[in-house]
Amino acid sequence: MLTSLAICMLLNVCVGWGTNEDLIISILGRRNASQRKLIRQCYAETYGEDLLKALDKELSNDFERVVLLLALDPPERDAYLANEATKKWTASNRILVEIACTRSPKDMILAREAYHARFKKSLEEDVAYHTKGDFRKLLVPLVSSYRYSGDDVNLHLAKSEAKILREKITAKEYSCDDIIRILTTRSRAQINATLNQYKNEFGNDVNKDLKEDPKDEFLTLLRAAVKCLVYPEKYFEKVLRLAINKLGTDEGALTRVVATRAEVDMQTIKEIYEKRNSVPLDKAICKDTHGDYEKMLLTLIGHVEE
Ligand SMILES: *[C@@H]1O[C@H](CO)[C@@H](O)[C@H](O)[C@H]1NC(C)=O
Numbered sequence: 297m298l299t300s301l302a303i304c305m306l307l308n309v310c311v312g313w314g315t316n317e318d319l320i321i322s323i324l325g326r327r328n329a330s331q332r333k334l335i336r337q338c339y340a341e342t343y344g345e346d347l348l349k350a351l352d353k354e355l356s357n358d359f360e361r362v363v364l365l366l367a368l369d370p371p372e373r374d375a376y377l378a379n380e381a382t383k384k385w386t387a388s389n390r391i392l393v394e395i396a397c398t399r400s401p402k403d404m405i406l407a408r409e410a411y412h413a414r415f416k417k418s419l420e421e422d423v424a425y426h427t428k429g430d431f432r433k434l435l436v437p438l439v440s441s442y443r444y445s446g447d448d449v450n451l452h453l454a455k456s457e458a459k460i461l462r463e464k465i466t467a468k469e470y471s472c473d474d475i476i477r478i479l480t481t482r483s484r485a486q487i488n489a490t491l492n493q494y495k496n497e498f499g500n501d502v503n504k505d506l507k508e509d510p511k512d513e514f515l516t517l518l519r520a521a522v523k524c525l526v527y528p529e530k531y532f533e534k535v536l537r538l539a540i541n542k543l544g545t546d547e548g549a550l551t552r553v554v555a556t557r558a559e560v561d562m563q564t565i566k567e568i569y570e571k572r573n574s575v576p577l578d579k580a581i582c583k584d585t586h587g588d589y590e591k592m593l594l595t596l597i598g599h600v601e602e
């Protein structure tokens with residue numbers, strides 16, 4: 297079992313520093329990739345086991361999980377999180393959509409390569425195997441997609457596809473080929489243009505019209521896909537809000553979002569969070585967490601000690 301003490305000893309053994317959790321926090325929290333790689337190599341040499349394997353065990357605390365997630369390269373981390381999500385898949389699990397729709401198309405390719413290397417199979421085959429029906433119909437192309445990532449937009453196409461979306465949504469054909477094709481293959485910029493057209497033409501945000509039955513898990517997943525593609529920071533703000541407001545705090549979600557977004561869009565997420573909740577994210581995290589875990593999260597979100 298990996299403990300935070302073990303990581304300290306590990307660092308001691310490997311680099312001969314006088315270490316403690318504060319050092320781990322300052323190293324991993326300040327995101328030095330070469331140091332993270334070192335920790336990973338040391339871990340493998342000392343324990344004869346890869347960090348990814350260690351993550352699979354029952355970890356005794358949240359600090360360990362955040363440390364292990366951070367020590368992974370982003371593509372490996374995504375592969376690991378996606379694999380975990382397929383194994384624990386339920387209709388309410390949004391992690392696959394989150395990964396497929398918030399990572400850049402390039403990063404998604406890297407994550408899929410990391411998945412091959414680590415698990416000796418493809419992400420899409422695992423997603424297909426663990427899901428069924430409409431969920432499989434949506435998720436397999438979503439995780440397999442290599443979208444165009446430029447800004448160029450075809451407005452004529454946006455108009456015609458907004459109309460298609462409207463027709464299918466009005467007919468409640470939510471899992472029809474067209475909706476799935478548009479959401480799983482068009483570029484972010486093109487989808488954004490289509491959704492802007494949709495709103496101009498028909499008056500509502502598409503996600504409002506996809507709320508017809510708030511309890512329908514497939515619709516919830518479609519809305520998450522739309523949000524992750526077009527407003528990822530708003531999506532992450534909401535995941536954090538629900539994680540923190542939940543009775544007992546959802547540390548899994550909190551750890552995942554902080555570990556995966558720290559270097560990406562955390563500053564924007566923090567701004568949105570404060571606006572929406574009238575409390576800064578660091579204050580909210582302080583209230584709900586403690587000890588080394590708290591310190592690590594605060595370091596990662598760029599909280600500066602006063
Ligand atoms: C990252 O770690 C390397 C290796 O120890 C070190 O030489 C370098 O100064 C560190 N970089 C930063 C930005 O701290």
Ligand SMILES: *[C@@H]1O[C@H](CO)[C@@H](O)[C@H](O)[C@H]1NC(C)=O
Nearest residue numbers: 484485488489492525526527
């Ligand atoms: C979506 O379109 C709006 C309006 O044109 C624009 O302000 C926004 O930056 C676009 N967002 C993305 C993610 O392309």
